[in-house]
Amino acid sequence: MITLPLHPDFIPFNRPYLVGPELDYIQQAVVAGKLSGNGEFTRRCQHFFEQHYGIHKALLTNSGTDALEMAALLLDIQPGDEIIIPSYTFTSTANAFVLRGARIVFVDSHPDHPNLDFAQLEPLITPRTRAIVPVYYGGQPPAELPRLLALAERYNLWVVEDAAQAIEARYEGRPLGTFGHLAAFSFHETKNLSAGEGGLLAINDPRLAARAEIIWEKGTNRAAFARGELTPD
Template identity: 80%
Template sequence: MLPSPLPPDFIPFNKPHLVGPELEYIRQAVAAGKLSGNGEFTQRCQQFFEQRYGIHKALLTTSGTDALEMAALLLDIKPGDEVIVPSYTFTSTANAFVLRGARIVFVDSGPEHPNLDVAQVAARITSRTRAIVPVHYGGQAADNFTELLALARQHHLWVVEDAAQAIEARYRGQALGTLGHLAAFSFHETKNVSAGEGGLLAINDPTLAARAEILWEKGTNRAAFFRGEAARYEWVDVGSSFLPSELNAAYLWAQLEAIDLIQQRRQQLWQTYATALAPLVTAGQVRVLPTQTDSAPNWHLFGMLCRHEAERDELLAYLRHRHILAVFHYLPLHRSPYYVSRHGNAEPLPHAERFGQTLVRLPLFQDLQPDQQQRVIDAINEFYTTR
């Protein structure tokens, strides 16, 4: 049976946006006869990240998940190693390292924001710890992020930034994705700039760059061979098929060209929500995720916190009844069936659990029209007038 069609006035949570040249660039890629990746559009996208953000080497991947899995492979994570990860995150953050045999050590969120609580990290470090994987939730770094980096240096640990949501965001003026040794970005259709599916691994430690390219090329020296730097094209290391199609890169390039306009629009939408919902915040009926100290956010999402889980679920149902799709976000990984089945019940992480029970994300996408956004705002206000 086919699903029922959505009502014509339905407001989705997200809608992919065409800035203009995407289809023309895809046509150009097809005409050039180079579809398999690492062509002109791939190289343009990678150079954009290197030049705009100061990344030493950038490599496009088929997804943000693949970028994380490539990072775990690049760091030679092995069975018995421990990797510190916030519990409030998507499965890919942990799964990339579980695939290499690592034990995941979860850290709670802070009391005000879903990002990991830096103050709790030191107590989680053991002689088996190899890496810390902070997640820049909603395009913001954790408070006291410099302390996290100092802790990693003190214990000789790798830092892999999960910057899936963080393009254009900054911490103390420095682009997120350039603070750690490695960083993973995502270009999933829900992200600020999109390729439908896609990602990028940022290599900020120059000592990792040459091997990263080999892993990216399925364990071969293919890229170096075509640059004339290797006499033969050989299998020289492990690797996998991380390189995306040139068609994805062509689509992404159009979005990167328009990134300033995209960011301006998202900021406008975010500020409209914040201003309109301020009376509910003042009345103590809802909270809005705050801007972290020293962070310049990228307006990736508008997060609103209800007072308890039942209220959150009632609000989502009410909005859906009004033909509006708002959504919750992550369920803490330390409570997931996969983790519990293998490790048993973990210690409580109360802040991560609270965010999992109360956080709501409102529709925020490039083509959200003023009348649609006002409908969302009106519906939320109507819901709380009955509370």
């Protein structure tokens, strides 16, 4: 077990959650000489998320921010597209889409809690709206999540769950991060599961899986090649 030194006068905002074999796993990766992504530990981790949470395809990223930025690329967000996000969230929720030239439309908090006020959502939808991004601050989904999903379906909008803080959180028993077409998780040191810095893009819509993998591999089909799926012409 790893014990982290703490200053006696210091009240920590968080303590990284460590379970024991971390240093052993790092040593295994170092000894194997495979320190970049998409090695054995990436494969095992992604497989765990797919099996344990029922995610169609899980891709580890360098951060939750990266996962959100990948989502914006994957949905081909263009300048002038509108993305609806809660006004109470972390900067990355908006920045990921702003980087693609999108216009952010904020939906205000519910009067009684900081989550988005579902009653204000529908009037914000315009012909330029492309996606709604529910955020699960502190692992809390909006109570009206099924109605939000139905609304998105009615207007043919993508749903990207910002599940950065929602690992192991559920809505009526079903894991958050499995409701939207896409979902972003964070494994930042402050999160319940931590990789120091890290994240995961959950691709729940199978139509997006192949392109997601190409974006993940920086515009190449390296993952398919590594699986032996490519044959020479």
